[in-house]
Amino acid sequence: xxxxxxxxxxxxxxxxxxxxxxxxxxxxxxxxxxxxAPAETLLGTIAGNPNKGTGTxxxxxxxxGITENPALxxxxxxxxxxATADAHPMHVHEVKFQIVNRQPIVxxxxxxxxxxxxxxxxxxxxxxxxxxxxxAYPGEVTRIRAQFVNPGQYVWHCHIVEHEDNEMMRPYRxxxxxxxxxxSEMSNMSMTTAQQPKKFGRRRNRRRAR
Numbered sequence: 001x002x003x004x005x006x007x008x009x010x011x012x013x014x015x016x017x018x019x020x021x022x023x024x025x026x027x028x029x030x031x032x033x034x035x036x037a038p039a040e041t042l043l044g045t046i047a048g049n050p051n052k053g054t055g056t057x058x059x060x061x062x063x064x065g066i067t068e069n070p071a072l073x074x075x076x077x078x079x080x081x082x083a084t085a086d087a088h089p090m091h092v093h094e095v096k097f098q099i100v101n102r103q104p105i106v107x108x109x110x111x112x113x114x115x116x117x118x119x120x121x122x123x124x125x126x127x128x129x130x131x132x133x134x135x136a137y138p139g140e141v142t143r144i145r146a147q148f149v150n151p152g153q154y155v156w157h158c159h160i161v162e163h164e165d166n167e168m169m170r171p172y173r174x175x176x177x178x179x180x181x182x183x184s185e186m187s188n189m190s191m192t193t194a195q196q197p198k199k200f201g202r203r204r205n206r207r208r209a210r
Contacts, residue, residue: 012129015098015147020076022068023050025057025114026136026158026168028084038085041158042167046081046114050105050141054113057083062169068156070148072175079143081114082136083107088163089133090142093154094174096130097146099123105141116141133159151175153182 025044031037045067048055060067070076077100080090104118127134136142157169173181 015145016075018075018077018145020070020074021079022076023048023055023079023081024068025059026080026082026084026088026090027057027059028086029059040166041084041086041088041163043157043170046079050079050081050113050115054108054111054115055081056111056113057081060170062167062171066153066171066173068170068172070172070174072151073147073149075145075147077143077145079141080136081105081141082138083109083114085138087138088136088168089159090136090156091133091159092144092146092156093132094150094152095146095148095154096132097134097144098130099127099134100143100145102137102140102142105139107139114141148174152178 023046025046027042027044028038029040029042031039042059042061044057044059046055046057068078078092078097082088082105101123102121103116106115106117108114131144134142134144151174153171153173155169155171157164160168171182
C-alpha cells in the first residue's frame with residue numbers, strides 16, 4: 001500500500017459552464033391531525049428565480065410526469081432548496097457532480113415560497129472532488145454542478161429510507177425519451193392526488209441544526 005504522502009492523485013478538472021439552472025424543492029407535509037408533526041416528505045419544482053426574488057414551489061409525486069430532462073451531454077446547476085426541518089442526504093443516480101456552494105434561504109410556508117437571504121458559503125473541505133451524494137441542510141439552498149452523459153431514465157432522491165419510500169424520490173431523464181421507458185403513460189395518474197390541499201411547513205420544536 002502506498003503511504004498517503006506519496007500518492008499522486010490526478011487533478012480535478014472543473015466541469016463545463018452550465019447551460020441550465022434548475023431550482024428544486026425539498027418539502028415536508030405536515031399532519032392534518034397532530035400539531036407540529038410531519039406526515040410526509042416529498043420533492044418539488046420551483047417556479048421563478050429565488051436568487052432574484054421569491055420562487056414558488058409545487059410538490060411533485062413519484063407518479064407524476066418527468067420535470068427534469070437534461071439534454072445529453074449538458075452541464076446544469078441543480079439548486080436544492082430545503083424547506084424542511086431536517087438535513088437530507090440527496091443522491092442523483094448515474095451522474096457525478098461537484099458541490100458549488102450553499103446559501104441561507106427564507107421559507108414562507110403559507111405562500112409556499114423560498115428566497116435566498118444571506119452570504120454564499122463554499123463547500124466543506126471534505127466535499128472537494130466529484131460526488132454522487134451530498135447533504136442538503138435545513139434552511140439552505142445547496143447547489144451542485146453536473147454533466148449528464150449517460151442517456152436514460154433514472155431517479156434523484158433522499159437516501160433516508162423512510163423518506164425515499166414516502167414520496168421523496170422523483171424520476172428524471174437524460175436525453176430524449178426512449179422506447180419502453182416508464183412514466184410516459186402514467187404522468188396524469190396522480191395529478192388529482194397531487195392537487196389536493198395540503199399543509200406544508202417545518203416542525204417548530206424539532207428542527208435539527210447543522
